[in-house]
Amino acid sequence: MNDLISVIALPAMWSGGEPSRIVDSLLDALLGMLQLDLVYVRLSEAAGRLPMETVRFARSQKQSVPPHEIGGLLSQWLDADLQEWPSRMRNPSGDGEISIVPLRLGLQGEIGVVVAGSERADFPLQTERLVLNVAANQAAMGLQQARLLHEQKRVASELDQRVAQRTTELAVANEELRKEIAERTRAEEDLRSSEEKHRVILEAANDAVLSMDEKGAIVLANPATQSMFGYDPVDLVGKPLTILMPATMRKLHEAGYQRYLATGERHLNWHGVEVTGLHKDGREFPAEVSFGEMTRGGHRVFIGLIRDISKRKQAEDKLRASERGLQVTQAELARVSRVTTMGELAASIAHEVNQPLTAVVNNGSACLRLLANRNLESDVLRRALEGIVADGTRASAVLARIRAFIRKEPAEKNELDMNELIQEVLILARRELDAHQISLDQQLTTDLPFVLADRVQLQQVLLNLVMNGIEAMAAVTSRPRFLGVQSRIDESGDVLVALSDSGAGFGSEADRVFAPFFTTKANGMGMGLSISRSLVETHGGRLWAKPNSPYGAVFSFTLPAAGGSPS
Amino acid sequence: MTDTPVVFVVDDDSSVRSSLKFLLSTVGLEVESFDSADSFLRNKPPDAPSCLVLDVRMPGLSGLDFQRELLARKIRIPIVFLTGHGDIPMSVRAMKAGAVEFLTKPFRDQDLLDAVRIGLERDRVRREHEKEVMILQRRFDSLTAREQEVISMVVAGMLNKQIADQLGTAESTVKVQRSRAMEKMNAQTLVELVRMIEKLKGPPEKRR
Numbered sequence: 001m002n003d004l005i006s007v008i009a010l011p012a013m014w015s016g017g018e019p020s021r022i023v024d025s026l027l028d029a030l031l032g033m034l035q036l037d038l039v040y041v042r043l044s045e046a047a048g049r050l051p052m053e054t055v056r057f058a059r060s061q062k063q064s065v066p067p068h069e070i071g072g073l074l075s076q077w078l079d080a081d082l083q084e085w086p087s088r089m090r091n092p093s094g095d096g097e098i099s100i101v102p103l104r105l106g107l108q109g110e111i112g113v114v115v116a117g118s119e120r121a122d123f124p125l126q127t128e129r130l131v132l133n134v135a136a137n138q139a140a141m142g143l144q145q146a147r148l149l150h151e152q153k154r155v156a157s158e159l160d161q162r163v164a165q166r167t168t169e170l171a172v173a174n175e176e177l178r179k180e181i182a183e184r185t186r187a188e189e190d191l192r193s194s195e196e197k198h199r200v201i202l203e204a205a206n207d208a209v210l211s212m213d214e215k216g217a218i219v220l221a222n223p224a225t226q227s228m229f230g231y232d233p234v235d236l237v238g239k240p241l242t243i244l245m246p247a248t249m250r251k252l253h254e255a256g257y258q259r260y261l262a263t264g265e266r267h268l269n270w271h272g273v274e275v276t277g278l279h280k281d282g283r284e285f286p287a288e289v290s291f292g293e294m295t296r297g298g299h300r301v302f303i304g305l306i307r308d309i310s311k312r313k314q315a316e317d318k319l320r321a322s323e324r325g326l327q328v329t330q331a332e333l334a335r336v337s338r339v340t341t342m343g344e345l346a347a348s349i350a351h352e353v354n355q356p357l358t359a360v361v362n363n364g365s366a367c368l369r370l371l372a373n374r375n376l377e378s379d380v381l382r383r384a385l386e387g388i389v390a391d392g393t394r395a396s397a398v399l400a401r402i403r404a405f406i407r408k409e410p411a412e413k414n415e416l417d418m419n420e421l422i423q424e425v426l427i428l429a430r431r432e433l434d435a436h437q438i439s440l441d442q443q444l445t446t447d448l449p450f451v452l453a454d455r456v457q458l459q460q461v462l463l464n465l466v467m468n469g470i471e472a473m474a475a476v477t478s479r480p481r482f483l484g485v486q487s488r489i490d491e492s493g494d495v496l497v498a499l500s501d502s503g504a505g506f507g508s509e510a511d512r513v514f515a516p517f518f519t520t521k522a523n524g525m526g527m528g529l530s531i532s533r534s535l536v537e538t539h540g541g542r543l544w545a546k547p548n549s550p551y552g553a554v555f556s557f558t559l560p561a562a563g564g565s566p567s
Numbered sequence: 568m569t570d571t572p573v574v575f576v577v578d579d580d581s582s583v584r585s586s587l588k589f590l591l592s593t594v595g596l597e598v599e600s601f602d603s604a605d606s607f608l609r610n611k612p613p614d615a616p617s618c619l620v621l622d623v624r625m626p627g628l629s630g631l632d633f634q635r636e637l638l639a640r641k642i643r644i645p646i647v648f649l650t651g652h653g654d655i656p657m658s659v660r661a662m663k664a665g666a667v668e669f670l671t672k673p674f675r676d677q678d679l680l681d682a683v684r685i686g687l688e689r690d691r692v693r694r695e696h697e698k699e700v701m702i703l704q705r706r707f708d709s710l711t712a713r714e715q716e717v718i719s720m721v722v723a724g725m726l727n728k729q730i731a732d733q734l735g736t737a738e739s740t741v742k743v744q745r746s747r748a749m750e751k752m753n754a755q756t757l758v759e760l761v762r763m764i765e766k767l768k769g770p771p772e773k774r775r
Contacts, residue, residue: 354651355580358672362586365676369593384589391582 006033007135010142019043019146020052026114026139027056034128036116037061037091037098040070042078043105043112043143051112061093074115077102091119099123103136111143208306212241214299216257228287228308230280241304246278261300277306286313352398356391363387413539415450415562416458418487418495425462426485432470438481445488449561451495457535458559461543464532465499465555472503472553479551494541494558502552506545532557572616572687576600577607577633578649579622583672587620590676591683604633612642616694618667618686620679623650623657631657634664643693645686647679696766703763706752714748721745721757722764 010029027039036058043052053067070092071078077085082102091098098117101124105111114136116124124132202209208225212218217240221233229236229244236243242250277287285308292303363384370376422444426433433440451458466483473481484500529545536543536557543557574596576587581602588598601607607619619637623630630648637644645667650657658669667689668682707715713734720730727745731738754760 354672355583358649358674359580359582359586361673362583362590362676366586366590366593369590369676373593380589387582387586387589391586394582 007131007138010135010138019143019150020054022139022142022146023052023054026135026142027054030114030116030132030135031056031058034116034118034124034131036118038070038093038115038117040067040074040115040117041105041112042067042071042074044110057093063093065092070115078113089117091117094119101129101132103132105136105140105143111140111147114139206307208308209303210236210241210244210306211301211303213301214261216241216254219301225306228279228306229277244278244306246276246284249276274309277308285310353395356395356398359391360388360395363391412454413452414455415564416453416455418448418451418497418559419444419446421455421458421462422485422487422497425459425466428463429466429470432467433483436470436474436481438470438473438483441482441484443484443486443488448487448489448495450564451539451559452562453539453559457539461532461535461557462497464529465557468529468555469499469501469503469553472501472505474503476503476551484554489561490558492558494560496556496558498554498556500548500552500554502548505547505551505553529555570615571597572618572691573597573599573613574618574620574683574687575607575644576620577602577604577622578620579603583622587679590679591620594680596683596687604630604636608636608640612644616687616691617644618683618690619644619646620683621646621648623648623661631661631664634661634666638664643690645689647682647686649674700766700769703752703767707764707767709751710748711744714744714751717741717744718748718752718760719764722761 007029010025023041023043027041030036030039038055038057038061040053040055042054045051053071055065055067055070057064073089073092082104085100085102087099087101088097089100090096096119098119099121100115100117103114103116105114114132116132118124202222205222205224208228209220209222210218210225211220217238218236221231221236223233225231225233225236231239231244242253245253271290273289275287275289277285279285288307288309290305292305294301294303367376367381367384370380422442426440426442466485469483473483479502482502484498486496486498486500488496490496529543533543536559539559541557541559543555546554546556548554574591576584576591576598578584578587578600579602584600584602588600591598599610601610604621621630621633630650634646637646643665646661646665647667648658648661648669649672650669651672661669667686668678670678670682710718716734717730720733725733727741728738731741734741749755749760752760752763754763
């Protein structure tokens, strides 16, 4: 009975065990309990495994035999019913025969078979058979369980494995996908950045960029197109390019375009062609066009870059205008210099009028003398009178000529920038300054208020004073020659200009220098300063002279400020 | 050789020229007129007292330049300047350079005639002086070297004895040479001889 209990307790040991361990402990228990001479177990193949054969022999047995030899001996009955098994068989490990009992593991023996053998002839006793049956059942259950467990594990492990494999596959796939995505992203990025670059260029460009197809229809227009032509770039798509040019140019363009498409002949330089653009509002403007051509999907696409050159043109026009202005100024200056020669002119007037007057007086005086001496013959008198008439007429003609020459023009007063005038006059006098090796010292106060004056007359005054200074220094060799030009606002708020030189000066005659015909120059006629003073005075200013220290003279003049200022 | 004075008129204006000629002729003056300084210079100056009436302002050589040019050529003709306007510094310079007068056109006839008369008189005196000097020079040149030596020492105030000592000859020899020289120079007295020699040397202030 104890054996039976032990056998029933076996499964507790087996729980969760491996089939081989179950088999081993089963065999050991049966061999020990029942004093068997051999126990053989054969587990039938399961889940693709080879059948497992195990054998135990009692210590008393002479030799051990490998389990497959036992299996070989039993092979003819292994698959047969238990009733067909013999009760005795040859002892595989000793002499003679042994009694055997086959037992099924599992209800149909699906798990395997156990064969217990003993040399005893009475084997098995009733109790032995019971123990064997119980043990076999227990073992079958254990093995079943083990097999299930194993199967579970196997399945679980297989599942794990498959999951792992799948996971790995997925990871790899993921990785590849990720790479691909990265690749694609980068490509997209590249594309985007390249497109972005082009887009930015296109959108930021000040030039209008238009592309058109072979039919001359606009395919694309950048934002600059809008500001230049007034059309929304989107609206332009599909429109003919010719709507951007004045009607007069359209046919010409059309003809040239068709000719190019047909023959490839370019009648225009494709870079920087000057054309006329037509704004949506009808305004025409000068533009410069450069063309490019490319082939896309078998079609030719033309790209035009259009630059609005109105500003440039304006600048050019301005330049031309300022050149014209310069010419006008030069003409004015010519007049100024003509007027500047007023001093010489005055002397010339004196001479030209004095000549006939002198002759008249001489002739008259001579006649009077002869008359006093009662010696005046009528022939002589006639000749003298003829001379007097001729000279009187001539004097009057001289005066008429002079009147025509000095056409008194009304002064035109404008708000003028004194510093600008000074610069203009210095430019004019530059050659003289250089020729006389005179260094220029300019101290011009910026932000001077405007003065209200006639530009030409003021230029004349400045030029007179500058030339005066230059001439005053012509003979100076023992000291540096310099011309100081200063502009500032004086105490009473007037604009003051002072020209100082290191010339000969005028000693104590500071006031007399402004008298007509006063001069210290060998070739001077003494009219320049006189005229300058009267010009300054007609503008409401003053002109005066002071000796410069230690040499030369300072000529200063003031003009009332006109209120506004150049800046 | 004639002593009839001649007035030269240089003016580029023909009516002024002829009126001047007419005016000057009323006082019996001989007038020759030229339209420029150059044409005047090309003309050989006559051997007679003369005066130049000159317009300051002319094309070509100006009046003042012309004055300088004449001085450089040692043509010491008195000049009466005529000018269109009263340029004081110019007139000062002209006068300093020896002009007789500086008249502003139109002038009073008397002023011109007076100026011309002064000019002619000044020229006559100068010519006489020059003639005298020329004669004296001719006489002086006729002396022997030793006679010239002796009289220059006499004029310097040396006594015969001193002269003899210095020349290393006898006093009597000096005496003879001195009286012969006096005779050749046509000098009656020592004082006369001294004046003659001074004239020959010329006034120092005239040397320029």
